Amino acid sequence: MTGLPVLTAGLVHIYRAEHHDVAALAGVDLSVQAGEMLALLGPSGAGKSTLLTLFGGLLRPSAGRIRIGEHELSRMSEPDLDALRGREVGIVLQGASRNLIPHKTMRENITFVQGSRRAKDAETVPVDEVLELVRLTDRADLPLSSLTPGELQRGALAVAVSTRPGLLLGDEPTSQLDHEARDQVLQTLSDINATWGTTVIVVTHDPEVAARMPRTVTIRDGRVGAEGRQGEEFAVVSADGSVPLPPHVLASLTPGTLVRLVESEQGWTLVKDEVEEVPDGQAL
Numbered sequence: 001m002t003g004l005p006v007l008t009a010g011l012v013h014i015y016r017a018e019h020h021d022v023a024a025l026a027g028v029d030l031s032v033q034a035g036e037m038l039a040l041l042g043p044s045g046a047g048k049s050t051l052l053t054l055f056g057g058l059l060r061p062s063a064g065r066i067r068i069g070e071h072e073l074s075r076m077s078e079p080d081l082d083a084l085r086g087r088e089v090g091i092v093l094q095g096a097s098r099n100l101i102p103h104k105t106m107r108e109n110i111t112f113v114q115g116s117r118r119a120k121d122a123e124t125v126p127v128d129e130v131l132e133l134v135r136l137t138d139r140a141d142l143p144l145s146s147l148t149p150g151e152l153q154r155g156a157l158a159v160a161v162s163t164r165p166g167l168l169l170g171d172e173p174t175s176q177l178d179h180e181a182r183d184q185v186l187q188t189l190s191d192i193n194a195t196w197g198t199t200v201i202v203v204t205h206d207p208e209v210a211a212r213m214p215r216t217v218t219i220r221d222g223r224v225g226a227e228g229r230q231g232e233e234f235a236v237v238s239a240d241g242s243v244p245l246p247p248h249v250l251a252s253l254t255p256g257t258l259v260r261l262v263e264s265e266q267g268w269t270l271v272k273d274e275v276e277e278v279p280d281g282q283a284l
């Protein structure tokens with residue numbers, strides 16, 4: 001299968017807890033083209049993992065739309081979502097060991113996933129082709145306990161793409177790896193993307209990983225806060241017409257500040273209105 005596009009519109013997710021609700025996503029509008037490779041960035045608690053989990057059909061959105069290829073996920077039944085995960089979406093959870101069966105070799109792990117009921121009707125890829133793509137051919141038949149952390153992480157990627165899905169999702173796929181292993185995992189993600197055209201979306205906290213991604217999307221307070229292309233950061237106009245300001249701009253343009261939108265040849269410039277301060281005690 002070639003890459004799948006991903007589209008969200010007004011995506012909201014609320015975790016319902018016993019005493020309070022948490023709005024993890026508050027209206028995400030995002031369009032990812034088939035075959036793109038991007039990183040989701042943002043502060044802790046911003047909603048990155050929730051968004052990734054929704055892309056994988058592991059959670060259902062509270063409101064809004066989410067489309068993977070031809071599928072509108074919010075309308076799919078549990079069995080159909082399960083089948084989607086088995087064939088069209090590969091997910092790598094945080095921590096390599098959560099994605100692998102410890103007493104099986106890499107080859108056996110891949111064969112096991114390919115032979116599972118969920119993978120029925122999925123594209124069959126020769127195991128050796130998958131192993132070669134992640135550069136683990138010579139480690140394929142060894143016990144997992146003899147593999148390095150980087151090899152195990154590449155093994156987790158191999159399992160996730162063993163049915164050649166159109167979308168690969170990774171939650172912090174390079175965390176807790178040394179620089180060399182991290183670079184090899186990044187290279188493997190690029191190789192999967194380039195060889196099969198797989199759409200790749202990863203969550204990362206690592207600025208060096210982000211810098212190597214062609215596109216980054218920063219999630220802030222459950223919304224798209226900014227986008228980066230080739231290292232340059234842009235503010236993004238939301239579907240409701242709002243433009244979230246980056247934190248350093250917000251520090252000088254505090255909420256309630258009046259601004260003028262001035263048109264020029266370059267486009268639009270935001271100019272702070274210098275309204276005279278009302279002296280203390282004269283406001284009322």
Ligand SMILES: Nc1ncnc2c1ncn2[C@@H]1O[C@H](COP(=O)(O)OP(=O)(O)OP(=O)(O)O)[C@@H](O)[C@H]1O
Nearest residue numbers: 015017022024042043044045046047048049050051
């Ligand atoms: N199962 C849950 N039940 C209740 N609240 C949750 C649950 N999972 C996440 N949250 C809350 O939802 C918000 C978004 O969490 P999420 O894990 O998506 O953020 P994140 O950007 O991935 O953070 P991190 O970088 O720390 O992993 C946070 O306020 C978090 O506490």
